[in-house]
Amino acid sequence: MTDGPAKLVLERRIAAPVSLVFELLVDPDELRQWLGPRGFIVTTFEADVRIGGAYRFRMRKLDGGDYGADGEYREIVKDERIVMSWRWNEAPPGEPLDRSETLITIVVRADGEDTLLTLTHSQLPDQTSADSHASGWTDALEKLVTLVENSKKGH
Amino acid sequence: MVNLQQERLSRTFGALSDPTRRALIARLQRDGALSMSELAAPFAISLPAVMKHLDLLSEAGIVLRTKEGRVVTFRLTPQPLEAAALWLDRHATFWSDSLDRLELRAAAKKRKAKRT
Numbered sequence: 001m002t003d004g005p006a007k008l009v010l011e012r013r014i015a016a017p018v019s020l021v022f023e024l025l026v027d028p029d030e031l032r033q034w035l036g037p038r039g040f041i042v043t044t045f046e047a048d049v050r051i052g053g054a055y056r057f058r059m060r061k062l063d064g065g066d067y068g069a070d071g072e073y074r075e076i077v078k079d080e081r082i083v084m085s086w087r088w089n090e091a092p093p094g095e096p097l098d099r100s101e102t103l104i105t106i107v108v109r110a111d112g113e114d115t116l117l118t119l120t121h122s123q124l125p126d127q128t129s130a131d132s133h134a135s136g137w138t139d140a141l142e143k144l145v146t147l148v149e150n151s152k153k154g155h
Numbered sequence: 156m157v158n159l160q161q162e163r164l165s166r167t168f169g170a171l172s173d174p175t176r177r178a179l180i181a182r183l184q185r186d187g188a189l190s191m192s193e194l195a196a197p198f199a200i201s202l203p204a205v206m207k208h209l210d211l212l213s214e215a216g217i218v219l220r221t222k223e224g225r226v227v228t229f230r231l232t233p234q235p236l237e238a239a240a241l242w243l244d245r246h247a248t249f250w251s252d253s254l255d256r257l258e259l260r261a262a263a264k265k266r267k268a269k270r271t
Contacts, residue, residue, distance in 0.1 A: 007168075008243055008246050008247055008250065010247070010250050010251060010254060012254050012257075012258065014257070014258050014261050015258075015261070015262060015265070016261035016262065016264070016265045017265075020261055020264055020265060020268070021257075021261055024257055024260055024261060024264070025257075030260065033256070033260055034253055034256035034257045034259075034260050035253050035256075036249070036252070036253055036256075037248050037249050037251075037252035037253065038252045038255075096160070098160055098161060100160075100161040115261075117254070117257075119250055119254065121246050121250060123161075123164065123165060123168065123242075
């Protein structure tokens with residue numbers, strides 16, 4: 001077994017309708033506002049939002065250092081799901097850069113007046129391969145992910 | 156181009172995808188070094204089956220096996236697990252923070268839509 005099921009799953013309930021949330025996920029102007037961790041600003045988000053279309057993302061750490069990623073859209077189903085490849089392509093000098101292709105899947109669905117959003121960042125670029133491995137995904141790592149997520153929520 | 160770092164990471168996640176192997180790791184984490192028979196004792200599965208799991212963990216570089224006389228001892232090598240945790244942590248931070256901002260943005264847009 002050489003291709004393991006590395007997978008990060010985050011779930012959120014967002015107090016807004018699905019159509020509004022989906023718009024934030026596909027509009028480059030919106031993505032520039034929210035994509036990226038605390039302490040970073042997005043300097044570039046350009047996207048050809050259609051299946052097979054490419055996007056380019058770049059962010060700058062407030063205390064210095066540029067990071068970039070690119071990829072393409074694999075699936076876009078309005079108000080349902082987006083699947084895109086993701087590959088880091090830039091890191092500040094001296095920082096490790098893992099250029100391997102990974103996969104982001106974002107699924108949204110309505111729950112009452114809210115939206116349930118599930119984001120999966122998997123290490124496997126190929127969707128079918130990711131699906132076949134999904135059952136092998138470990139609760140130990142999920143716990144680790146939950147821990148990480150909860151600690152982030154805490155402050 | 157073969158990405159060594161990626162391959163190692165995949166191997167670690169693969170090794171972690173089995174409950175018996177995770178239990179073996181947890182015991183080694185708690186008790187330090189253990190012999191094969193000590194490790195196999197709590198499991199309902201056969202010794203050869205446990206050995207197979209330990210082989211896989213050892214191939215993935217997660218456990219180190221040493222032999223003293225007739226006793227084979229296993230202990231954890233922290234690096235692969237740390238690398239896997241780091242991968243998850245980095246991306247979890249990225250996406251968790253992003254989704255925080257997405258939530259705020261959605262709330263702001265919803266308020267705006269209501270007003271107009």
